[in-house]
Amino acid sequence: MTRRNVALALLAGLVVLVLLFPGSGIDRQPPECYSVFGYVVPCEAGWAVAAGAATAGVVAMVLWLRSRRR
Numbered sequence: 372m373t374r375r376n377v378a379l380a381l382l383a384g385l386v387v388l389v390l391l392f393p394g395s396g397i398d399r400q401p402p403e404c405y406s407v408f409g410y411v412v413p414c415e416a417g418w419a420v421a422a423g424a425a426t427a428g429v430v431a432m433v434l435w436l437r438s439r440r441r
Contacts, residue, residue: 372431372434372435372438373438376431376434376435376438377431379430379434380427380428380430380431380434381427383426383427383430384423384424384426384427384428384430385423385427386426387419387422387423387426388419388420388422388423389407390406390408391406391412391413391418391419391422391423392406392407392412392416392419393405393406393412393413393414393415393416393419394406394407396414402414
């Protein structure tokens with residue numbers, strides 16, 4: 372795997388993390404949290420981290436499968 376592929380996979384994971392990370396919230400029942408861009412996301416940051424890591428892994432695997440010789 373090349374450095375370029377690793378960088379692309381990490382960048383994709385970072386984008387998902389930023390899009391899903393809760394930036395603010397409202398204290399209601401149930402609580403509502405919003406991303407930096409204003410849409411509703413899960414209030415627990417663990418989901419954003421897990422989704423970012425999973426995205427990076429999937430992108431890395433796809434790039435690896437695409438670049439290997441047959």
